[in-house]
Amino acid sequence: MRLDALRRRFFGDIVNTGLTLLVLAALMLWLPPLLEWAVLNARFAPDIAACEALDHRGACWGVVAEKARFILLGRYPADEAWRSILAAGLIAGSWLGVATGVLRGRSVIPALALPPLVAITLLGGGLGGLQSVPTELWGGLPLTLLLTAAGMAGALPLGIAVAYGRRSSLPVLRGLLTAYVELARGIPLIAALFVASFLLPLFFPDGVALDMLWRVLIAIVLFAAAYLSEIIRGGLQALRIEQLDAAAALGFSEWQTQRWIVLPQVLRAVAPSLANSAIALFKDTSLVTIVSLYELTGSLGLALSGDAQWRPFYLEAWIFIAAIYWAGCVLLARISRAKPLRP
């Protein structure tokens, strides 16, 4: 009986049989050479002579070992590498904590908001005996994580404020905020990053010179907040009106109603969408390499483009980076399913 069900699923009719054979043929054609390249013929030691001798018949995973520090940490000073690693660990750890449910309820918001602040202090230094490291030197995975975490931490409060503002009874306020949201959602992130890179310095008064990192972070926060505000607004609209009646009947003030009744329910309801936005932002941080900040994608280019010897093994190093991004996205997706705000 079970065999019969299996047979039907693979060879139920002509179309199904054809598909099964097609997929099997493709797998048989592609899998053996792939396995041969990735494992059987591969070299795992960072030995350039052995890798060159392979002539691409096998993967040269040694490139990852050879370039790991540069790819993962960018140009951050080698002596201070522990700070960079600790900063990345804090942010990734907080995500892991929320995704696995170790951190939940009321500790979720501080657990996600504080690590980027600590990471900025750690990376920048300049206090408590830590040597000061200019932001141009920050890079690699810590920068990717920092831009994502700090971007979300900045964009969420702003997004909530904008969502409330768009429900205000003041047409002027509504109009201005609607214009902002539509503008930010209508343009590609690159345009926003170009604005941060070329226009923001013109806008600031003399004597105020922000580093590229902070300008880019401002652009990311403003860009992401527009999307988050739409999510929050949807959550506010979906809230049942009886909740407000009940709060009023209990004598809650307007502020108390929003703080204790509305916002907790809305945030819990839209948590999966917020996590999706975090995933989008995590991937989008790769664009900052276009304005010369060397996060993970940028540091990959930086590590290999100038090195004629190792550059031919770009694909192997690329797979390493892609796996990191993939793992990060899967982790953030876990958060969206973990119902993190549930007490």
Added chain:
Amino acid sequence: MRASSRVVQALILAVVVGLCVLLAVTTAGHLEQRGIRSGFDFLLEPAGFTLGESMLPVDAADSTLLAFVAGLLNTLRAALPGAALALGIGILAGFGRLADNPLVRGLASAYVNAFRNIPLLLQLLAWYFILTDLLPAADAAMHLAPGIFLSKSGLSVPWWGETGFEIPEPGGFGIDGGARLTPEYLTMLIGLALYSAAYIAETLRAAVLALPPGQRLAALALGMSPRRAFIDVLLPQAWRAALPPVTSQLLNLFKNASLAVAIGYPDLVSVAGTSLNQTGRAIECLVIVIAVYLLLSLVAAAISHRLEQRTLQGRPA
């Protein structure tokens, strides 16, 4: 309206206008300090740079405006066929994820999973590396099919040329005749299409799964085969639900076409970037980019609205 709310609104407006004036004054001061003139007159002056490829014959002596138009055409040339491809692949992969056949389902899931969870920029860089570094040189081009050659210098296909309809063939320095699609263009086309298709597949799958299970059961009870039930009952309903998110994915594809700047395909944003570096007219160049994208968004919103109206009309009462 109450007087107090009018005062508050006037105050908000005053603050915003005040900020804008302050910004304008500061910016004007900075521009003067740096000796940058402002205004859109540079659009009519010679661009001073050439585009790597273009549908219009544009050279350095032509006006900047023409270069911007050529850039926009390049954006459309990558995004429009990219959107069509994405839709096709997305529908196939979406069906694949819903298939009974575990092999097909596994393959489609692996594709969607991998392409959605890796940044598009990283995917473009990989395609570009494959197309420019791993392929054979032009004098040893791969002969994919009669008249179709693939090499480091791109994909040559039969097309109308100077001597009428030409079929590419190996010549002295690579491939002669027909049309050559550059590696930059191919990277954008493949990269954009495969990335967006993964999202479209997911949207379609979600739309089908969100239908009430009674729909499928009723169709089966009426004696329809599972495939007929899927095509005639589930799909039309799911399509209606999926239309808004699918259009928004296609609009994303247009916005994502701006990543072209990272691999040197001369789209609108990269033309704006080049012109910005040459003339220093940062504000003007970025205003053009933003205005064009807002216009595209508006057009897309209008089209999607029309489509939704039309599909909703076909809905049974």
